[in-house]
Amino acid sequence: MSSGCVSRMAGLLLGFGAFAFATDASAETTLKMFVTSQGQPGIWRKVLDQYEARNPGVKVAIELGGATSDLQAQYLNTVLTAKDSSLDVLMLDVIRPAQFAAAGWTSPIASANMSSYLRAYAEANTVDGKVVALPAFADSMFLYYRKDLLDKYGLKPPATWDELATAAKKIADGEQNPGLQGLSFQGKAIEGAVCTFLVPYWSQGKAVVKDGKLDFDREAATKSLALWKSFADSGVAKKNIAEVATDDTRKEFQAGNVVFAVNWAYAWAMTQGADSAVVGKVGVARLPAVTGGEQATCLGGWEWGVSAFSKNQEEAKKLVEFLSSPEVSKFMAINGSLLPSYPNLYKDADVTKAVPWFADAQPIVETAKPRPVTPRYNEVSEAIRTTVNAVLAGVTTPADGAAQIEARLKRILR
């Protein structure tokens, strides 16, 4: 090794030493924020850039994980049972704050004022009078439809599932396109399948849990499972619907292969994006009801929690309050088509200019029903979603499936 090389390396080492010293001296805090990879991390990054610009000395790094809600929860379960301090801020599905608070995994946020949020989110994030997380965005399941095709056949968005089946058949007969599916929904054994089951169940006026006790209606459950199975059997939905996850529905609708789709609000921005085949051809409506029932939908949305094991509690809480502010809520509505968690933003001119249907979405979100709240939610979810999957695959009959769900829920919620 030549002496020149040695001195150059020494210089480099010195340089690194000085650099390390400099960052140490300014006492910079780096917060780590856990976001699901389906949660539009690129747009959240822009929000964080703004935050970093306004708060010198604070850097926020995004850690991605878990393409679906259940995979994300599984990852967090591992990290948090180990009391790992590497994550500071957690993005949580609306079903989790109660669960995480019971396990002691999130820190209460004492300074928060919940009265300005939509009521459902104020409730979902308050456990025993303590605020355990703050809303990131609201959501519920909607019926996406091809406005152009419905107009072509003189149809209106269906108010009942039977009307939807009839409309889908009419369009299929007219289009003669074997690649066009009538309806896409979630039949894979993922969290979304829990909502798949609950929507027609609730539509019959039934609840799963009443006053903290199981209040299961087996007949309504059978009817719900039979409804979805009938879509697969009659060809309205495709035969392998048991393989379809939430983002598959989004992709297929975006590619122009689906007339009706059950999906969350996030899908909108992508159906109107550059690589979409259906720009300007999409309508969004309330989910249909079972005949004779009421229109019901599933409450979604995600929340920001502060990990109880974070070593930067104060900084993390400050960041969460910013992320949950009206300013960010509006930014995410416009740029990510995420429904605002503040009621007054739904009619905001800038928001409705970007996403016109948000103007009509508030009553839908406000009447959306929450999934059962229990610390053992993961087990409830598993019992429901694997049964939905088994029924759609034809392994179990709807009646047996309903009986299985009831038996398992009885054991979990005893």
Place this chain on the structure above:
Amino acid sequence: MESMVKNAAGRVDTRRAILSRWLDPDETTLAVLLLAPAAILLGVMIVYPVGRLIYTSFLDLSLTSGLPARFAGLANYQQMLDDPVFWQATWNTILITLITVPGALLVGLGLALLANLPFQMRWPVRLSLLIPWALPLAFAGLIFAWFFHSEYGVVNDVLGRIGLPGVIWFNSPRLAFAAICLAIIWKASSFMAMIILAGLQTIPRSLYEAADVDGAGRVRQFFEITLPLLKPTIVVALIFRTITSLQTFDIPYMMTGGGPGTSTATLAMYIHQNTVSFLDLGYGSALAVVMFGLSMCVTALYLRMIRGSERAS
């Protein structure tokens, strides 16, 4: 004063004695000293965790309940008896073992015999033998999940090209199970082949030459020379394979996630679900104890087989 001197001298003496005992230990001490690291390592890495697992299996310990652990006796085991998913997962695990272990053995034996043929370019064959084994299990599972996907998968594409109707593999418990077994055999046979290939190379060529002189055909040579001399190798490979197949997790987890419904779940997946997803450590531990018991039974069986064959020879 005198006694103090004596005492000091005595202390020096004992110190010297201790020193010499360390420097020149008698046989018993030496044995203890040499065995201690291994014993401590085994204790910390195996005996303690297994003991703790068995202890936890008698507790009512669920992290989601927020309640402290409570002794529950045999409640977790009682719950298992009434749990249809447990029975299904256990049966699937046993079935996977019964199908894939002999399957991988046959395919692996064939591959090893092929790779052992005296041809020039041996390295491409051996490399291709190695690749499935070197691939992470989860990877293999994902690859086969795509192979068998009803719309985008290559299997249905090939079926379509030869004029057969496509099949929704993961809609049917049987087909999904068959697809999983196929993936496991593919993955495991390369491991089998590598071990058997190593065994084949220890068989002296002179035996085959002598058999040639005696006029024994290829088939006879295989059954009279190759197979008997391979037996110890095969038993070792079978032990490894059987125990890992009782722990099958990655491939079905990636391919079907246990679906449709819970029809292709394995015991390891069910343990993972109860501990990692449901945080029910008590029940999860009880399930793990059952799996531990199953593995021990199989190992005992094989050990007895080996001892039997040693005695016979």
